[in-house]
Amino acid sequence: MSSRWLGAWPAIPALLLLFVFFLYPVVRMLGFSIEGGTLDWYTKALGESLYLQVFWNTFEIAFWVTLICLLLGYPLGFLLATTTPGWATVGFIFVLLPLWTSVLVRTYAWMVLLGRNGVFNRMMLEAGLISDPVPMLNNFSGVLIGMVHVLLPYMVLPIYGAVRRVDPALVSAAEGLGASNSRIFRRVYLPLTLPGIFAGSVIVFVLSLGFFITPALLGGGRVVMLAVMIEQQIHQTLNWPFAAALSAVLLVFTLAVYAAAQRFTRSADA
Amino acid sequence: MSRRALVVACTAIYIFLMLPLLVVFPISLSSAAYMQFPPPGFSWQWYERYLDDPQWIDATVRSLYVAVATAILALALGVPLAFSLVRGKFPGRWLVDRIALAPLIVPTIIVSVAVYGLFAKLKLIGEWYGLVIAHTVLALPFVVLVMSAGLRDFDRALEQAAEGLGASRARTLLKITLPLLRPSLVSAGLLAFISSFDELVVALFLAGPNMTLPKKMFDNILMEIDPTIAAVSVMQILLVSVVLILIGRFGRGLSNSAR
Numbered sequence: 001m002s003s004r005w006l007g008a009w010p011a012i013p014a015l016l017l018l019f020v021f022f023l024y025p026v027v028r029m030l031g032f033s034i035e036g037g038t039l040d041w042y043t044k045a046l047g048e049s050l051y052l053q054v055f056w057n058t059f060e061i062a063f064w065v066t067l068i069c070l071l072l073g074y075p076l077g078f079l080l081a082t083t084t085p086g087w088a089t090v091g092f093i094f095v096l097l098p099l100w101t102s103v104l105v106r107t108y109a110w111m112v113l114l115g116r117n118g119v120f121n122r123m124m125l126e127a128g129l130i131s132d133p134v135p136m137l138n139n140f141s142g143v144l145i146g147m148v149h150v151l152l153p154y155m156v157l158p159i160y161g162a163v164r165r166v167d168p169a170l171v172s173a174a175e176g177l178g179a180s181n182s183r184i185f186r187r188v189y190l191p192l193t194l195p196g197i198f199a200g201s202v203i204v205f206v207l208s209l210g211f212f213i214t215p216a217l218l219g220g221g222r223v224v225m226l227a228v229m230i231e232q233q234i235h236q237t238l239n240w241p242f243a244a245a246l247s248a249v250l251l252v253f254t255l256a257v258y259a260a261a262q263r264f265t266r267s268a269d270a
Numbered sequence: 271m272s273r274r275a276l277v278v279a280c281t282a283i284y285i286f287l288m289l290p291l292l293v294v295f296p297i298s299l300s301s302a303a304y305m306q307f308p309p310p311g312f313s314w315q316w317y318e319r320y321l322d323d324p325q326w327i328d329a330t331v332r333s334l335y336v337a338v339a340t341a342i343l344a345l346a347l348g349v350p351l352a353f354s355l356v357r358g359k360f361p362g363r364w365l366v367d368r369i370a371l372a373p374l375i376v377p378t379i380i381v382s383v384a385v386y387g388l389f390a391k392l393k394l395i396g397e398w399y400g401l402v403i404a405h406t407v408l409a410l411p412f413v414v415l416v417m418s419a420g421l422r423d424f425d426r427a428l429e430q431a432a433e434g435l436g437a438s439r440a441r442t443l444l445k446i447t448l449p450l451l452r453p454s455l456v457s458a459g460l461l462a463f464i465s466s467f468d469e470l471v472v473a474l475f476l477a478g479p480n481m482t483l484p485k486k487m488f489d490n491i492l493m494e495i496d497p498t499i500a501a502v503s504v505m506q507i508l509l510v511s512v513v514l515i516l517i518g519r520f521g522r523g524l525s526n527s528a529r
Contacts, residue, residue, distance in 0.1 A: 007358025210377025
């Protein structure tokens with residue numbers, strides 16, 4: 001073996017698997033969308049208001065999920081990075097335990113909590129705060145709550161990493177010069193942790209775009225996201241070319257967000 | 271924001287994170303036939319119902335051996351791949367890196383539909399090893415990420431010392447390199463196991479009539495919510511806790527590899 005290919009051969013078995021059972025099937029499936037040499041399925045996906053609404057829903061939900069995750073994830077990541085090692089370990093356990101608990105279990109638990117006869121509604125009814133159950137399930141807010149719960153750890157981890165990398169000497173210097181807490185946050189932490197905020201937001205946004213389980217169960221058929229519609233095209237209407245066209249659009253969106261993020265990160269580094 | 275306000279805010283966020291995990295415990299021990307909170311009385315009936323139902327047991331056993339096979343296959347393929355990516359020098363290595371992590375980026379629904387199309391043609395729907403192959407594709411990025419992090423921190427002087435003392439390359443690999451990488455191997459294997467054991471979307475398409483545990487749970491949630499699901503959820507949460515403890519005890523820290 002020539003030295004040009006030093007250490008390449010151990011990659012071959014894994015690459016074979018990825019080519020045969022990942023790249024090839026995806027390309028093959030995307031090919032269905034242009035079968036017969038027409039772009040009709042794309043015109044349908046991007047032209048009819050019913051489907052445009054689904055695209056819009058997907059983006060809207062992804063946007064709100066990302067924003068809420070950021071608002072909740074920043075304080076949490078910040079606390080974990082600035083507390084004592086002992087507390088940080090405890091804190092991490094309670095971020096990682098939900099992360100690795102099945103999405104299905106967590107979604108079911110939210111149905112128990114948010115349902116018409118769920119825990120929250122019963123407690124509020126008994127306390128006399130409300131006279132009728134508040135609908136929290138099978139609507140926008142239910143999907144939002146469930147998705148934020150699943151995706152929050154993906155925001156916390158990069159922000160934690162970014163806060164950890166902030167040089168404590170800078171913070172001491174700012175304190176020594178008499179800066180207030182809020183000023184230290186705005187002038188030192190916030191600018192220096194922007195890469196972490198950005199990385200976390202990109203991950204959460206992209207994962208939201210392709211989300212299936214939570215909208216399928218907590219949306220109750222009323223909040224339809226792109227992944228749910230793709231599944232319906234296969235299992236209910238057996239419309240492969242259309243499912244393929246929708247998948248292609250979802251894939252393009254996903255890769256475009258990643259590519260844009262990478263460009264942005266690189267130009268920020270330069 | 272003062273420190274105290276930050277702690278109060280984070281406590282609230284932790285309650286939000288843990289509430290869904292905690293609520294299933296009382297419900298799984300409820301004596302009521304449908305969801306009632308707080309539970310009117312105590313009973314083990316939902317656990318008994320799970321244990322007495324061959325469908326649930328069947329699905330659990332299938333999920334377990336699919337997850338074990340996935341972890342083995344993902345390690346067998348992913349560890350050499352990580353070696354190549356970290357230590358190899360060859361043209362197109364960046365491309366291999368991209369391909370290895372791609373299953374993490376491409377939405378699972380797309381992978382599922384695509385593999386479903388291929389497997390339907392190959393008559394692999396409902397076969398447990400078909401599921402293992404698809405789950406291995408999804409688990410590979412985890413193995414590659416954890417192993418690459420472990421390999422980058424590895425002190426190669428130890429290998430050079432072994433070879434300098436006359437050990438063959440195979441002997442160095444088996445006696446020095448792999449034992450020193452054991453924490454990373456443990457983490458990677460357990461992550462691959464859990465990722466397969468919890469996986470629903472691929473199973474929804476590929477499992478056919480043969481249920482996996484997540485698929486059985488999904489169908490039950492859609493049809494009727496009875497507290498059997500809560501009992502299954504409690505067992506799932508306990509399993510994940512055990513796995514996390516094992517990773518913490520014998521593996522490489524998760525937060526290290528996440529960075």
